[in-house]
Every structure is written in structure tokens, then in C-alpha cells.
Amino acid sequence: MGEEKRFLEGKRAEGTAEAGAATATQPAAPSDAPSQQSSSSSSSSSSSASRSPLEQKVIDEALKKCYDPEIPVNIWELGLIYSLSVSPEGVADVKMTLTAPGCPVAGSLPGEVEQKIRSVEGVTGAKVEIVWDPPWNMDMMSRVARVMLGM
Numbered sequence: 001m002g003e004e005k006r007f008l009e010g011k012r013a014e015g016t017a018e019a020g021a022a023t024a025t026q027p028a029a030p031s032d033a034p035s036q037q038s039s040s041s042s043s044s045s046s047s048s049a050s051r052s053p054l055e056q057k058v059i060d061e062a063l064k065k066c067y068d069p070e071i072p073v074n075i076w077e078l079g080l081i082y083s084l085s086v087s088p089e090g091v092a093d094v095k096m097t098l099t100a101p102g103c104p105v106a107g108s109l110p111g112e113v114e115q116k117i118r119s120v121e122g123v124t125g126a127k128v129e130i131v132w133d134p135p136w137n138m139d140m141m142s143r144v145a146r147v148m149l150g151m
Contacts, residue, residue, distance in 0.1 A: 054086045054122045062116035063094075069105055073148050075113065079140030082131060090124035092117045097136045106130070 063076040063084070075081060075096065083095040096113065098106055110128045117126040141149075 052086060054090065054120075055084055055092075058084060058086060058092055058117055058120050058123065061120045062113070066109075066113050066116050068099065068109070071099070071149070073141070073145045075109075077142045077145040077148070078136075079142065079145070080136060086123065090122055092120075092123050092126040094126070094128045095131050096128060097131055099136050101132060 059076060063081055064074045066075050067073065068075060068078060068080070071078065078099070080098065081094060081096050084092065086092045094113065094117065096110070098109065103109070110130055114126045114128040117123055117128070138151075141151075
């Protein structure tokens, strides 16, 4: 477990490297999760070269610090974020899902995500939309999430 913890802490310290790799394969999902996105959810720009510094800051300072209370993994690594875009004016638009439609935090998690995003310096507004297509599944989790959950 010590090695896994050091690995995960090292990944957190590296910051944007893994998240940047993620954007090359998915709109906003963690780096190692297979692409499960439908074409309707891939409307945001997804290459690491096109990820703005403010978008990366939202990922690092908000999305990676917001946890599903039932699973000790952040929503970014769980693959719950389907798209993220931040306008030049600083307004963040997020499309996310939940692990299941009957998720106990369906009423509170989107508001928490929105609040965390709004607290990021440079963000002037935030809109979080819950979507159900494609349905979330465990294949959407990143390698980091799998290690954290012992999978």
C-alpha cells in the first residue's frame, strides 16, 4: 500500500501531466479511462494543446478536490466529468454524470461542484449540468482511480 500511496501522491504532485494526457482521448475524462463518450458529449475542445490554463486550473483546484462521498476518489478520476469549457470571460460550463440515477448525492453534488469551480481564481461563473448519456460505468475510471480502489 505504501508504494501505491507514493505513486498517487507523485501523480498529484505532477499536477497537469496526467490530466493533460486525458484531454487527448476524451473531452474531459481522466487520462486512463477508455473513451466511452458519445458524440453528443464530445463538443468541447479536447486536445491537451487546446486546454486553457484556466480550464486546467479548474480541473486541479476544483474537480480533483470534489469527492463522491460513497467512493473515496475524486469526480475527475472517477470519470464523472464528461466535458469542461471555460469561456474567455471566465464562465465555466461542465457536463457531468453521477454513478447512478438514484445516487444519494444527486441533489447536492452538482451544487458542490459548481461552488468549488466558482471559488477558482479567474472563474467568473459556473454552470454544471447533469447528463445521463452515456451512462457512467466503471470503465470510465482512470488508472489512478483503479489503483486507489484496489482494482
